[in-house]
Amino acid sequence: xxxxxxxxxxxxxxxxxxxxxxxxxxxxxxxxxxxxxxxxxxxxxxxxxxxxxxxxxxxxxxxxxxxxxxxxxxxxxxxxxxxxxxxxxxxxxxxxxxxxxxxxxxxxxxxxxxxxxxxxxxxxxxxxxxxxxxxxxxxxxxxxxxxxxxxxxxxxxxxxxxxxxxxxxxxxxxxxxxxxxxxxxxxxxxxxxxxxxxxxxxxxxxxxxxxxxxxxxxxxxxxxxxxxxxxxxxxxxxxxxxxxxxxxxxxxxxxxxxxxxxxxxxxxxxxxxxxxxxxxxxxxxxxxxxxxxxxxxxxxxxxxxxxxxxxxxxxxxxxxxxxxxxxxxxxxxxxxxxxxxxxxxxxxxxxxxxxxxxxxxxxxxxxxxxxxxxxxxxxxxxxxxxxxxxxxxxxxxxxxxxxxxxxxxxxxxxxxxxxxxxxxxxxxxxxxxxxxxxxxxxxxxxxxxxxxxxxxxxxxxxxxxxxxxxxxxxxxxxxxxxxxxxxxxxxxxxxxxxxxxxxxxxxxxxxxxxxxxxxxxxxxxxxxxxxxxxxxxxxxxxxxxxxxxxxxxxxxxxxxxxxxxxxxxxxxxxxxxxxxxxxxxxxxxxxxxxxxxxxxxxxxxxxxxxxxxxxxxxxxxxxxxxxxxxxxxxxxxxxxxxxxxxxxxxxxxxxxxxxxxxxxxxxxxxxxxxxxxxxxxxxxxxxxxxxxxxxxxx
Ligand code: MSP
Numbered sequence: 001x002x003x004x005x006x007x008x009x010x011x012x013x014x015x016x017x018x019x020x021x022x023x024x025x026x027x028x029x030x031x032x033x034x035x036x037x038x039x040x041x042x043x044x045x046x047x048x049x050x051x052x053x054x055x056x057x058x059x060x061x062x063x064x065x066x067x068x069x070x071x072x073x074x075x076x077x078x079x080x081x082x083x084x085x086x087x088x089x090x091x092x093x094x095x096x097x098x099x100x101x102x103x104x105x106x107x108x109x110x111x112x113x114x115x116x117x118x119x120x121x122x123x124x125x126x127x128x129x130x131x132x133x134x135x136x137x138x139x140x141x142x143x144x145x146x147x148x149x150x151x152x153x154x155x156x157x158x159x160x161x162x163x164x165x166x167x168x169x170x171x172x173x174x175x176x177x178x179x180x181x182x183x184x185x186x187x188x189x190x191x192x193x194x195x196x197x198x199x200x201x202x203x204x205x206x207x208x209x210x211x212x213x214x215x216x217x218x219x220x221x222x223x224x225x226x227x228x229x230x231x232x233x234x235x236x237x238x239x240x241x242x243x244x245x246x247x248x249x250x251x252x253x254x255x256x257x258x259x260x261x262x263x264x265x266x267x268x269x270x271x272x273x274x275x276x277x278x279x280x281x282x283x284x285x286x287x288x289x290x291x292x293x294x295x296x297x298x299x300x301x302x303x304x305x306x307x308x309x310x311x312x313x314x315x316x317x318x319x320x321x322x323x324x325x326x327x328x329x330x331x332x333x334x335x336x337x338x339x340x341x342x343x344x345x346x347x348x349x350x351x352x353x354x355x356x357x358x359x360x361x362x363x364x365x366x367x368x369x370x371x372x373x374x375x376x377x378x379x380x381x382x383x384x385x386x387x388x389x390x391x392x393x394x395x396x397x398x399x400x401x402x403x404x405x406x407x408x409x410x411x412x413x414x415x416x417x418x419x420x421x422x423x424x425x426x427x428x429x430x431x432x433x434x435x436x437x438x439x440x441x442x443x444x445x446x447x448x449x450x451x452x453x454x455x456x457x458x459x460x461x462x463x464x465x466x467x468x469x470x471x472x473x474x475x476x477x478x479x480x481x482x483x484x485x486x487x488x489x490x491x492x493x494x495x496x497x498x499x500x501x502x503x504x505x506x507x508x509x510x511x512x513x514x515x516x517x518x519x520x521x522x523x524x525x526x527x528x529x530x531x532x533x534x535x536x537x538x539x540x541x542x543x544x545x546x547x548x549x550x551x552x553x554x555x556x557x558x559x560x561x562x563x564x565x566x567x568x569x570x571x572x573x574x575x576x577x578x579x580x581x582x583x584x585x586x587x588x589x590x591x592x593x594x595x596x597x598x599x600x601x602x603x604x605x606x607x608x609x610x611x612x613x614x615x616x617x618x619x620x621x622x623x624x625x626x627x628x629x630x631x632x633x634x635x636x637x638x639x640x641x642x643x644x645x646x647x648x649x650x651x652x653x654x655x656x657x658x659x660x661x662x663x664x665x666x667x668x669x670x671x672x673x674x675x676x677x678x679x680x681x682x683x684x685x686x687x688x689x690x691x692x693x694x695x696x697x698x
Contacts, residue, residue: 027066028059029270031257033278034071034116037097038082041104042318043356044279044311046328047348050341051308051425052277053110057481058420061503067270069260070105071116072098076249077151077228080235090235094119104329109337109484116260118237118252126259127252128240130297131226135241139185139296145225146178154249155285156225169281171317182227182245189292190221196291202304204287205423206351209280209307213287224289226251254290258299274302283307306423309353311344326356338483339365339525345482346430350423359537362528366631369483369525371609371624372436373475377490378612379443379645380468381520386643387452387461392495394514395466396459402467405442406509408435409474413507416478432478439471444649469494469512477506486524493521527610527624530631602657603673603697605687606632611644616664623647625654625670628694632656635668641682653685653697 032048035041049070056068073079074094083093098117105112116123134140148157152170156177161167167174194217197203197210204210227245228236236246257274261267278286283305291301310317313324331340343361346368348354384390398406412435419428443464451461476490480501491497495516505511606625614620614635621644623634634654655671662668673685 025062026059026064027270027273028056028064028275029067029069029261029273030056030059030275030277031068032070033282034073034118034253034256035101036076036078037072037074037094037101038078040097041101041328043313043326043328043331043344044318045101046104046108047311047344048277048279048308049105049110049112050108050344053112054341054345054425054481055275055277055420057111057484058503061477061480061501062417063502063504065269067114067266068112069114069116069257070110070112071114071256071260072101072118073249073253073256074098074117074119075236075246075252076154077233077235078154078249080233081151083235091119107329108332108340114260114264116256118256122263123256123259124237126262127237127247127255130255130258130293131247131251132240133298134184134293134296137296139188140182140226141185141223142180143183143223144178144180145183146176148174149177150174158222160219169284171319179229179232181225181229181248182239182242183223184226184251184293184296186224186289186292187220187222189295190217192295193217193288193291196301197287203301204283204305204307206307208351209283209287209305212283216284216288221288224248224251250285250289251293254285254293257302272300272303275304275306276302277306277308279308279310281310306350308350309348311348311356312353313356315355331358331361335361335365335528336485336525338486339369342369342429342482345425346433347426349426359530359533362530362533365525366527366530367609368433369486370523370527372433372440373479374524375610375648376436376439376443376468376475377472377493377524379440379648380465380472381493381518382645383448383452383468384465384518385520387448388465390518390520392469392512392514392516392518393462393465395463395510398463398467399460401442401446402463405439405467405471408438409471410507410509412474412478413503417503429479429482432475435471436475439468439475440649442471443468443645447646449643449646466512466514469496470509473499473512474506474509477501477503489521489524493519495519600657601655603653604656605691605693605695605697606634606652606654606656606670607693608647608650608652611642611647613639613644614664614666620663620666621647622666623672625652626693627654627656628692630694632669633667634670634672635663635666636672638672638674638682638684642684647684650684651687651691651693653687 030052032052035045052068052070056066059066072094074090079094080090083090086093088096094117102115105115118124131140145156148159148162149155150157150167150170150172152172153167155169157167157174162174165173194214197214197217201207201210204213226248227239227242228248230236230238230244230246233246236249237252239245239247257276258267258271261270276286286305294301311326312318313326316324318325328340340361343364346364347360384392395402412432415431416428419425419431446464448461448464451457451464472490472494473496476487480487488497491499491501494512495518496512499505499511499513604627606627608623609626609631610624612622614622619637619639621636621639621642623636625632625634632654653673655673658671660667660669674682675685676682
């Protein structure tokens with residue numbers, strides 16, 4: 001989806017946005033780092049920005065007065081050098097890359113309130129004011145400095161910090177420098193900062209980063225060189241009292257968090273609530289320089305410094321030279337914004353590193369979004385359409401099983417809020433998904449397809465269907481910050497677009513008006529063909545082999561024979577894919593076989609994840625079946641015997657080493673076992689105890 005489509009979707013939605021409500025409960029101001037414009041955005045930058053988008057959307061949902069700032073860091077040697085390398089002026093260069101960041105965030109559906117660039121006049125003005133204030137207070141002096149400087153990290157490095165002779169932040173060797181600069185008396189504030197962090201345990205969080213900063217403060221930190229000679233680095237903000245020097249890029253950049261508010265006259269409203277989100281690479285400037293700068297300038301400190309880990313690609317730090325940089329827009333093009341956001345939130349524990357892989361993203365989409373969430377919506381809409389002409393019914397009496405589902409969901413807003421407050425974003429998402437799984441189980445347990453057959457159970461069926469709708473409504477609210485477009489789509493398909501969706505409404509049951517007409521649409525999250533994806537990672541020839549999954553010649557012969565034999569008998573609608581193993585009137589006895597023949601067959605337990613009608617054959621169902629870590633598609637001729645929603649969640653027995661066959665265009669990778677009685681009724685073979693899917697049946 002491109003930027004314009006996103007904006008259309010945003011502005012085209014006519015639900016009441018949960019912003020600006022008079023009963024605002026709090027204030028929340030969150031920032032991302034401002035990114036260097038020497039390179040284009042990758043998923044690391046996208047993660048912090050998406051995370052802050054999710055967090056601020058969550059606070060808006062709560063009714064908080066919320067503000068979200070991001071932007072670009074455009075001065076300094078690093079940017080100057082990048083512009084020179086591209087043969088353009090620094091201004092032209094920064095204009096181009098800064099707009100790439102902005103466009104990327106717009107395309108990713110990120111709703112920032114303000115985008116600041118450090119080359120803007122409004123920012124420079126505030127940097128001047130703060131510098132002058134600190135200078136006037138006597139905390140800046142002129143002096144000589146020699147030491148190791150890293151251009152990548154744009155700071156001096158102490159000998160102790162070196163890792164294998166390289167800067168710990170940029171992984172590049174620093175260079176020796178000696179020059180006359182202005183210095184900020186940082187060391188003077190060290191005891192104060194140490195004491196402050198010790199007495200404010202959650203000022204820097206998680207704890208590991210607090211400990212990191214405390215360790216830095218145990219030793220002298222020296223004074224900070226805050227200027228560069230203009231003759232060497234012209235690309236910067238000149239010092240207000242000495243035009244021959246420009247401001248050191250970190251002293252300039254950190255002030256953005258404050259200057260963006262000053263220019264909009266919002267400091268009083270938001271500054272006391274500021275929450276910074278950064279990754280572990282820039283803990284020192286944020287955990288040491290910035291609080292001391294604020295203190296010296298007489299400004300209140302930020303509330304929290306929230307530090308996350310790194311996304312690694314192929315288990316390594318992303319870098320252009322290794323060639324493992326992951327670009328967010330490429331993923332978004334294939335998988336959509338919401339699925340990508342969901343993965344990033346679900347798969348990283350805040351504070352720790354996480355590994356990115358496209359396969360893990362696709363697997364997450366299939367398991368959580370297509371299966372768990374998508375299935376709940378599909379099953380609910382399918383049953384409403386089939387049993388109630390698409391109209392949401394008035395519920396009858398709530399039985400304990402319905403009350404249990406209700407309680408499960410109504411406890412979520414409190415739980416999710418606590419997880420958000422503790423930076424456990426992954427757990428917040430997982431808690432909602434757990435409730436969704438319970439709602440799917442609720443359907444399997446209440447068996448609405450049986451209730452539908454009995455007129456005396458109409459009220460009971462109404463309650464079950466209504467409960468499913470409410471579960472989906474509540475889930476859509478709680479997932480709104482993470483998957484905003486799909487959350488809206490859920491409500492649209494349920495026909496409940498116009499009812500309130502602030503967080504509080506996820507804490508009440510029964511808000512959907514009975515009589516609402518549902519509007520089923522496209523599946524929320526189309527399943528990703530994992531085999532095709534894996535194949536796309538290989539070269540074309542290997543890919544073809546992988547999709548066909550050729551079994552060994554011996555196995556293929558058995559599979560082929562079984563397939564052709566049952567097809568010839570024509571006992572079930574699609575015999576090629578359903579083996580009938582027990583019949584009340586046995587068919588012709590087959591020739592006896594030796595155990596060696598039997599052992600050529602492979603039977604395994606499969607879990608049905610999803611069942612849908614075959615697009616081209618009205619007697620066939622297409623099943624997605626999980627066998628442990630593997631997923632398969634099985635085309636089966638049982639459509640006249642089973643409703644799709646009745647099958648999801650069932651554990652069945654499959655013949656798994658048959659040669660795959662295409663049935664009306666869909667590749668079937670196995671065969672279900674089912675019994676057939678004399679009247680032609682089918683019953684799928686299931687298990688009488690819970691056994692892990694993928695287990696072998698012998
Ligand atoms: N310009 C400075 C920040 C100044 S803030 C006053 C800077 N810019 S940066 O472009 O290098 O961005 C660093 C930030 O990008 C990290 O702190 C983090 O937010 C994000 N990430 C960059 N790579 C990342 C990963 N591989 N994984 C997660 N986040 C990463 O430093």
